Structures are given as structure tokens and as C-alpha cells.
Amino acid sequence: MTEASILFFRTCLALLAMPIYILSFLGIWEPFCKKIFFPFFLEKLTTIHNRKTKKQKQELFRNLPDFAGPSGELKLLEIGTGCGANFQFYPPGCRVTCTDINPNFQQGLSRSMSQNQHIHYERFLVAAGEDLHQVPSGSVDAVVCTLVLCSVQSVNGTLKEVMRVLKPGGVFYFLEHVADDHSSWRYFWQQVCYPTWKLVFDGCCLTREIWKNLEQANFSELKLQHISVPLPGTPIKPHIIGYAVK
Numbered sequence: 001m002t003e004a005s006i007l008f009f010r011t012c013l014a015l016l017a018m019p020i021y022i023l024s025f026l027g028i029w030e031p032f033c034k035k036i037f038f039p040f041f042l043e044k045l046t047t048i049h050n051r052k053t054k055k056q057k058q059e060l061f062r063n064l065p066d067f068a069g070p071s072g073e074l075k076l077l078e079i080g081t082g083c084g085a086n087f088q089f090y091p092p093g094c095r096v097t098c099t100d101i102n103p104n105f106q107q108g109l110s111r112s113m114s115q116n117q118h119i120h121y122e123r124f125l126v127a128a129g130e131d132l133h134q135v136p137s138g139s140v141d142a143v144v145c146t147l148v149l150c151s152v153q154s155v156n157g158t159l160k161e162v163m164r165v166l167k168p169g170g171v172f173y174f175l176e177h178v179a180d181d182h183s184s185w186r187y188f189w190q191q192v193c194y195p196t197w198k199l200v201f202d203g204c205c206l207t208r209e210i211w212k213n214l215e216q217a218n219f220s221e222l223k224l225q226h227i228s229v230p231l232p233g234t235p236i237k238p239h240i241i242g243y244a245v246k
Helices: 002-016 018-025 029-067 106-115 155-165 185-200 210-215
Strands: 075-079 095-100 120-126 140-146 166-177 221-228 238-245
Touching: 002 018, 002 185, 018 029, 018 185, 029 106, 029 140, 029 166, 029 238, 075 155, 140 155, 155 166, 155 210, 166 210, 210 221, 210 238
Parallel strands: 075 095, 075 140, 095 120, 140 166
Antiparallel strands: 166 238, 221 238
């Protein structure tokens, strides 16, 4: 009955979103989404999400300076920088390398950079989380990834690259929305929305259990907490937050 219900509601949602499915079939939606819609949407979501998670992010990044190298300099790599949602939480003087698979966030990113001149911006790389070959192995003190692992091609592949680029004793910070408990109504609706949500929001997957990937990634230390972020009207309330040490 549940599978039939999911299929029924998925069909209803697909009918409502039929214009987008048609544009996708014609090859129009994806370039429009990447260049215009998703950068616009992400900047709006970032503002709301940062407001809802400000205290948690401040607490999350509080120990970042502890991972600086012997010279006191902190080299940080951000995967999926987007519009620069995390810049305000980084310590003064840290050197940030920004990466994103989508190069179309420049407007929002430029605004964020001008508002956060307490950090040094090293470079921007167009790169997927699973392929950071432009970043040397063991070259960064910290890697940050927020609201990104939901849409990478491979979570395990991305975590493997995180481990590679981190120095021994380096740290990986994460904040990601995840699947809800399988017995919950929200998980039911996550399953219903999954195909249309993924199409509309540039590959974002609603039902990933990312905490399992992190637990299996062979970090020497993992601090992980399940939290709820109040985002009314969306299926992305359940989140995980924390950090892992190489």
C-alpha cells in the first residue's frame, strides 16, 4: 500500500511539474537551472538556512583555529562553495580555496567575498567533489562541505578525496540534510518528492543516509549529531552536523 501511495503521489507531483519535465526532455531545463534558477534559489536558501543554523555553525567552526599548521596559518578547502554561505564563520586570516562544479555562482560569491574581507581567498576551482585532482594530497588543514553531499555523484568518492587532500590530523566539517527516520511521515514525503525535487534542484537527493558514509570512511575521530532545522514547507528538516579528523 505504501509503495502504491508513493507512486500515486509521485505521479501527481510530476503532473504538476510537467512543464519542467518537458523542458528537461527538450534539453532546456538543465542549462537554465545551472546558469539562472539554481544560483538564484541557492542564494535565497542560504540566507534563510544561515539564519536558522547560525548558532550551530558558530559552535561547529569554533575550534577551526586549533587545526592551523605550525606557522599558525590555516589552509582551508571548501567543496561546493556556492554563494559563500560559510565565509562569515571562518577565522580571520585563514586562506580559503573555493571549489564548485557549477561556475555560475559568481554574483553571489562576489557579494559574500566583499562582505567577508577578514579571510584570504586563494583561488576558485571548477571541480566536482569526487575529483579534486587540482588540489595536492595532504595540502590543507581543513575541508568544509555544507549542503553539498546531497547532490554529489558519489558520497564515498567525495569523502575519499577529502581524506586525500587533508594533512594528517586535518579536519573535515559537514552540515547536510539527510533522510528522516523510515517510519516517519516526512520520510514518506521525501520518497514522494524525490524524483521531481532532484530534477528541479539540480541533482539534490532527499533520502541519503550520509551519516553511514561518514561512519565507514575511516576517520580517526568522528563527532556527529542529528539535528532538525526548521524549514517549513520543505522535506529537508533532518540534518547532520559535526566534524571528522583524519
